[in-house]
Amino acid sequence: MAQVFKTLKGFRDFFPEDCATRNYVFDVWRRVAVRYGFQEYEGPVLEPTELYKRKSGNEIVGQLFCFEDKGGRDVSMRPELTPTLARMAAAKQRDYKKPLKWFSIGQFFRYERHQKGRGREFYQFNCDILGEESVAADAELIALSIDLMREFGFTSDDFSIRLSDRNAWTDFAAESGVGEDRMTDFLQVIDKLEREKPEVTEEKLDSLGLTLESIRDFIGGGAAASDRISAIQSDLDARGMGDFVQVDLSIVRGLAYYTGAVFEVFDIGKGMRAVAGGGRYDQLVKLIGNAEMPACGFAMGDMVITDLIRETAHANEKLEASISESGLDVFVVIADEEKRTDAIRLVQELRQNGLATGFPLTPAKVGKQFQNAEQAGAKFAVVVGTEFPETTVKKLADRSEFTCEATEIAGRLLA
């Protein structure tokens, strides 16, 4: 017996219905980004492993699909896009007017355990503004992320934006006597505040010369801790989006390279997952490409957002409605095989008029052909039989029909 092959662990097949769902998500991403004046770009799927080590350190290698190529180079399937973007932006920094507003939809690979909302291969929407240090850029990205969610059909009952500011924390820590060398440790404690046991957190804070109480007080202070946050809020207020945003200083994001405002799109009702996240990274382009270029951006993966759409009735209806719109315009039913040549000629004419047209490749009973037309989502069936060139055109939705010369069908249907 021949071996049966399956996908590699964490990888996915996209059968037509899966592909339709995926493309719907892509369409929303692309549509909203374009509406905000972003331009699409793309980079290589394979990069030197060093590019990722430079940004994240050696420990990242355990999470990479990396190997040696035939030329002896250490290469990796990309786990994220930001380093590539930083390289591209730095390389052409004089070729484009600032700010750059770029987005990308691509496939990424991470060698990690497969579980709900997480695979070894996934798609991600990346959206970044480079060359603009004002918080107006941060606000623009947050607004875009809100409109993405609305375009999927979500409302303020379904999601919110959690906004924070890394600099508020680093200022706080510096004033409290935390040294530059301990800053990463400090941020990690904040990042884990909600997940870690209080005793453990307290112990770690103690070694930094801080108390849990002072941290909680600072978080309680909210937007007052950061002029940036206030400015971003008033920008979003002006867009009528203020209600989507809640200041939550406990968000710092795991990434080491964030330098200012950070935010997450958060699902409220279905398990409190982060659907998207991002922030400001003013030093990264310098680190990767040796060019001064402040930047901020965010990313959204396809797996969590698709799960969330599926679990949210009104968002799922929107998806289903969008998918069901696609399908054939016309199915040509061949009722008399003597007329097959005429039928094929008609099919071709309809297609040249831009109508998505199907027909039976081999002889089949008329009833079966109607069934096939139905299943292909066809809006009309055209019956070609002994009367040809006179044909019967039937609207499948309401079973109404009329007769018409073959040469007039395209015109009638397109009118």
Next chain:
RNA sequence: GUGGUUGUAGCUCAGGGGUAGAGCCCCGGAUUGUGGUUCCGGUUGUCGCGGGUUCAAAUCCCGUCAACCACCCCA
């Protein structure tokens, strides 16, 4: 890396020592030119894999692998 749950038809699952089951899907048909319903018929299984107990194992026991969920991590 740690823990839990589950492995039986293409899918969802039932059964629980004695000939392998249901629903769905798929295919065909209901007198040869009209579709979503209905009715009839049909295909598919080393019951995840390996060992043990037994006259007999899909069923009980041990091991193993895989999938899923959670933790760790999360760019």
